[in-house]
Amino acid sequence: MVKKTIKKTKPVVRRVYLDYAAATPVDPKVAKKITGDLPGIFANSMSFHSFGQAARAVLEESRQILAQMIGAQSREIFFTASATESNNLALKGVASANKHKGNHIIISGIEHACVMESAKWLESRGFVVTRLKVDNFGLVDPLDVANAINPSTILVSVMHANNEIGTIEPIEEIGRICHEKNVLFHSDAAQTFGKIPVSVQKLNVDLLTASSQKIYGPKGAAFLYVREGVKIDPIIHGGGQESGLRSGTSNVPAIYGFAQAALEARRLMASESKRLKTMRDRLQAGIMKTIEGSHLNGHPQKRLPNILSVWFEFVEGESMIIQLDLRGIAASTGSACSSAKLTPSHVLMATGVRPQEAHGSLRLSLGRYTKESDIDYVLKALPAIIQRLREISPFKKSEETKS
Amino acid sequence: MKKPNRKLCPAAAGSTYTDKVIQHFQTPHNYGKMENPDGIGKVGNIICGDVMWLYIKVGKNSSKKEIVSDIKFETFGCVAAIATSSAITDMAKGKTLEAAQKIDKAGLVKELGGLPPIKLHCSVLAADALAEAIYDYYQKQKRAIPKELETKHIRISAEKKIIEEKYKDWVDIEEKIQSKRAG
Structure with a gap:
């Protein structure tokens, strides 16, 4: 009425x-590839039979494609289900494995919620967190990073580009400072990977997060790059997939789509x-x-x-x-x-x-x-x-x- | 449950708000400034993101009772804030002042076919704005203020103060940041 x-x-x-x-x-070409190849890659990549090995082959090929894109080695790429998970792993995993060295973590004040909240959680567990100020454009001053680092600093995490305002941070410079001071450096590249060049060597990062669903790939796939030699503990325990750093049956179809989407992103x-x-x-x-x-x-x-x-x-x-x-x-x-x-x-x-x-x-x-x-x-x-x-x-x- | 009208309200609008809310939001009734109102109710705070100004003109009906003869609103705020403002003007127009005072959050939410839980405070704000406008009228007329209305006014004023305190904090933080940057 x-x-x-x-x-x-x-x-x-x-x-x-x-x-x-x-x-x-999802890019229609990527979607077509995933659905077309799905019958051949459904199996558990940890299984020793030919079904499992077929899935494993696709998983490793995808790892190689993504590693090449950022100038890393395949064994430095660890698949997760989301950028949020990668960032959680980077902060909590590095904090846990390096707590004997110190308890201080530095992040920028404009990180994504998953970094902000992970840092807050670590704070509740006895870690000390410094949140760096940014200027009116959203830029972190590398000098602030240098000044914030103290003998107990174990990790610095600054995003490559901000998701809300798009500001690209001086990662290269921050990374250089971290390495001079022997502090691990993580960058969340969820917004930049596949859009602007991302090289882990050039950016001087030890850990880097990238996601499939921001580059026309399916949801449910992301990775954390961990430079060889960096000490990091798993936060998800189980069957020991991803070299023991991230247990859980690998989402091969999504990871395959992620790699295919990355190739297309690089081409374009x-x-x-x-x-x-x-x-x-x-x-x-x-x-x-x-x-x-x-x-x-x-x-x-x-x-x-x-x-x-x-x-x-x-x-x-x-x-x-x-x-x-x-x-x-x-x-x-x-x-x-x-x-x-x-x-x-x-x-x-x-x-x-x-x-x-x-x-x-x-x-x-x-x-x-x-x-x-x-x-x-x-x-x-x-x-x-x-x-x-x-x-x-x-x-x-x-x-x-x-x- | 009613299926959202996808054609009319794609995505967020369809799932978050009822059609009635969206209708009021898209074509609000009685909005704009009123010249020489008999009473004004101003509630909300721009820091919080919702500000409602409600204007009333008071007239008399055939049985010589005071009624809200005209009503207008000006609102800065979200969809729910604008929709509740528009809906309350419809509900109050033509009502006796006594009846208009009784319009509350529950009635307003019912009129709109429901609001998301997180937006319920907007309906409180609209009801408060109307109460404040009627209070303002009585006060300007130097008339005795009904007890219920007085109680409401005390509560609204107290809440305003709390928000202003909060705002003060923002100013303080801002000043600190600015001075730090300058230094």
């Missing part, structure tokens, strides 16, 4: 996915990063030009080519996301209202964005299937959405939030 009084909204005519930093669709890396950057820059310029009170988050240059993070004055992020969604556009926000914890993004806050500003943040992340016409569509839809929400809002002038 209530329904009758409601005016029907026009159905969505177009779908534009701009949340590639959250998840990527140069052209895609150029294409995405051009579109991202056009989107950024269009938003800045047409929407008053819009501000860029992250570093204008030292940034992933596919991520655009902005914040708008007097607009709340969740409202913006749902308005966009109603027009078929998928994006994300660092607003408190959209988070399970009802707190604004720790990344934006660390860059000096105030809570009331973080509420109005919007992340648009582009990817392989983004077209120029998608950018046109967003540039047409977004200004009207912002204007509409501002019409409803009691705040209209810059002065009003400052008091």
Whole structure:
């Protein structure tokens, strides 16, 4: 009865996915390969029969492909189920195996939740954690790393590029400092692997995390690179897979898809990063030009080519996301209202964005299937959405939030 | 359970909010500033991400009882904040002041066909804004304030203070960061 009084909204005519930093669709070519080869790789790679050995062969071939991509040796690649698991393993595993050397761990203040929470957990177990400040662009100062390292420091973990704002950290430099001071260095490369060149030698890292589902591979596959000689304990115990570092039956189909997706990502890396950057820059310029009170988050240059993070004055992020969604556009926000914890993004806050500003943040992340016409569509839809929400809002002038 | 309307609400909208919430959010009723209102209720805080301003005009019905003759809102906030603001204006319009005061969180949530648990505080905020607007009217008229309304006002003011305290912390942290950076 209530329904009758409601005016029907026009159905969505177009779908534009701009949340590639959250998840990527599986490349159809990769999906086809996995499903096509599935009957031959279903078995347990630890089994000695020919079924098991066939799966094992694919597992090892995939390991080799991925190792080559980052300039590592096959035996330095350890498969896990997610970047979250890899990061947990890196922090907890290194802390556990090196606690006789010291109890101090350094992370940046803008790490992904899985690093932040792992560090917090270690803190509750007696470890001491330093969280490095970042500047307004989200950059860690390598000198801060040097200053934070003390004789009891066992591990430094700084992400390669931030998932919310796209800022690329000076990993090479931080790694050099860590090695000079004989401290292990881990970097979460979930957002960079397959998008920009990642070489463990060049980056001076001892441990590195990469994930399949951010590079058009299936979910459920990731790896942790562990430089030979680095002491690390397992956090999952069992049948001794992955040289005893990560037990559990290997997810061969997903790992196979991960490796195939990585090959495709490498093939397209140069052209895609150029294409995405051009579109991202056009989107950024269009938003800045047409929407008053819009501000860029992250570093204008030292940034992933596919991520655009902005914040708008007097607009709340969740409202913006749902308005966009109603027009078929998928994006994300660092607003408190959209988070399970009802707190604004720790990344934006660390860059000096105030809570009331973080509420109005919007992340648009582009990817392989983004077209120029998608950018046109967003540039047409977004200004009207912002204007509409501002019409409803009691705040209209810059002065009003400052008091 | 009702199947979400995928055509109308793809992804998040369909699964998180009811159709009624999305309708109010997309085409809110009675929004905008009101010139010369008889009462204003301002609740929420921009730091927390929800601010509601509710304006009322008071008139009389055929039996000479005071009613909410007109009502408008201005809201900064999430989908639930905007939808509850819009819904409460519909519910209050034309009601006697006595009846309007009785609109509460439960009634509002029912009207919207439910809210996600994490968003229930938005319905409290909308009900508070209306109560504050009526309180403001009585106060401006120098009239006796009903006991229930007075109790509500004391609670709302106390909560406002807590939030402002919290905000003070933010300012302090910010100042510390800024001075550290400068130094």
